[in-house]
Amino acid sequence: MGEQQYASVDAYIASFPHDVQTVLEGLRCAVMSAVPDAVESVSYHMPTFTFEGRHLLFVAAWKTHVALYAVPGFEGELEAEVAPYRSAKDTVKFPLRKAVPYELVAAIAARIAEQRVGG
Template identity: 35%
Template sequence: MTSSQIKFETVDQYIASFPADVQQKLETIRTAFKQAVPGAAELIHYQMPALDYNGKLVYFAAFKNHYHITLPHAGKVLEAFKDELSGVDISKSTIRLPAGRPLPMDLLTRMVKFKAEQLRGK
């Protein structure tokens, strides 16, 4: 059964539906984002893992050829990090990162923190 056929109820269930190498990357994303925003609640939204902090903070997912990071209403975030994101595949508020490359976790974590500060009203 492919992950697109499963109705996920938990982030653990979502992550467990992938091969071990993908699970490892998803856990890396999950851990980094949770550490970046303590108190954010995990949930499944649109059949993807999400962290909620004063409104949806970030979604993350794995696809066949890329990892997908979505920061809803991310205009200010993308603008603040535009130089570091040059050459990255971005559509609206979604960042697509090739599956065969290392994830830029430092950059992604800083972006999630920036978004959390926006949601806090700073």
């Protein structure tokens, strides 16, 4: 898991067990619903979403969790919601044994896209 280069996001998702595929599809849908103009690709061996030519989010699945990478710090309420899932400065992890908060994933993607436009 995670070391092979994948030809597409679909190929990456298909390489995991069905239950993890479902979670990855949920992450994908959350990002794309929040940022419809995002573009999918595979970069650094993981699904990558770009927006306006810049990286928005990287997504990866591991044995016990899924993770979002390059998630900046936020101010206020959004950071308070993200904080329990932060495992590093720019990493957010969701355990596979618990329900993934897809609404939070969408909010993260939307805020990063806002920052890209404003910054």
